[in-house]
Amino acid sequence: MAKKVLVSGGAGYIGSHVTVELIAAGYDVVVADNMSNCDISGFEGVKKITGREDIPFYEIDCCDFASVDKLFTEHKIDAVIHFAAFKAVGESVSEPIKYYYNNLVSFLNILEVAKKHGGCNVLFSSSATVYGESKVLPVTEQTPRMPAMSPYGNTKTMCEDILRDVVYATSTQDAVIKGIALRYFNPIGAHPSALIGELPRGVPNNLVPYITQTAIGKRECLSIFGNDYPTEDGTCLRDFIDVTDLAKAHVAAVARMFGGKMKKGYEIFNVGTGRPVSVYELVTKFEKVSGVKLNYKFVPRREGDVMALWADPTFANEELGWKAERTVEETLASAWAWEKYLAEKNK
Ligand code: UD1
Secondary structure: OOOEEEEEOOOOHHHHHHHHHHHHOOOEEEEEOOOOOOOOHHHHHHHHHHOOOOOOEEOOOOOOHHHHHHHHHHOOOOEEEEOOOOOOHHHHHHOHHHHHHHHHHHHHHHHHHHHHOOOOEEEEEEEHHHHOOOOOOOEOOOOOOOOOOOHHHHHHHHHHHHHHHHHHHHOOOOOOOEEEEEEEOEEEOOOOOOOOOOOOOOOOOOHHHHHHHHHHOOOOOEEEEOOOOOOOOOOOEEOEEEHHHHHHHHHHHHHHHHOOOOOOOEEEEEEOOOOOEEHHHHHHHHHHHHOOOOOEEEEOOOOOOOOEOOEOOHHHHHHOOOOOOOOHHHHHHHHHHHHHHHHHHOO
């Protein structure tokens, strides 16, 4: 019988792409989402891509223990991939209680319920934000974490530690929990079908949605935050990872858990390309693949931004047998196709 994977936050940007790849790999998937930061179109897109109308969907908030408990009673869950969290860095600074409450309580509930139902594998969606402004680049999983720059970042560090401690404690108990944290670099792009992609509410905080919305005419002008960094062109360096490549890393991690291949009960992997690309370079690459001349201007640095961050993905490449495959150009083309699809749909 196929293993069953619960994807919490499965209707969102990364969760929907992961659901597609899990189904393609033959897993049974249950999706839970409270729809607080997405609409049903993401899940509809997943059904269209996979041709599966029967994916169980729970509109629940993981902060509600009873709802999560009910889901685990109705399904024998073999692994959870936990995405259900708030992710806007700036908002987390102004609303820390909302962020700490939501991101921590939902994860604690998942762990508590998993334990109550006999234990399972837990994959936590972490972030390269835990490295802060690293002195050493590229960063490996051994690079020390730095104090987070925001409550959002803090919740990622805290959830990693919670998972580590729960794995340690349950290793000698009846209900064992094994854990993997995947530290994402900068996920961008959309599914090649253009049926699912990033759907920011309001003004986008992240670079690529801002670029594509400017190109389509929804935003007037892209502000490039800082061109006076000590980098080659003065703009920040990031490791932009294609969302489908990223989704495949989750499938590889889940297979590692189910295959008994983990070397420790709790493991961490960097999920990046290992290739730094500057913000300005990304803008020019976008202009090339889209054929659109982008309206942009340089403005002062954004508070809290790190100058440069990119991954050493060797550990994931070797241990997960996973590697980022798509080029930045292909990924930007997919983001553009998605923006055009949205424009067409909303006409
Ligand atoms: C941020 C978070 C990261 C989170 C990710 C996805 C931090 C330090 N980073 O990454 O944890 O996982 O978002 O939500 O908290 N830029 C512009 N103009 C724009 C938007 C962005 O120039 O309109 C620049 C930024 O200054 C930055 C780069 O583009 O140098 C990438 O920004 P963004 O997409 O927001 O991601 P990060 O800040 O790297």
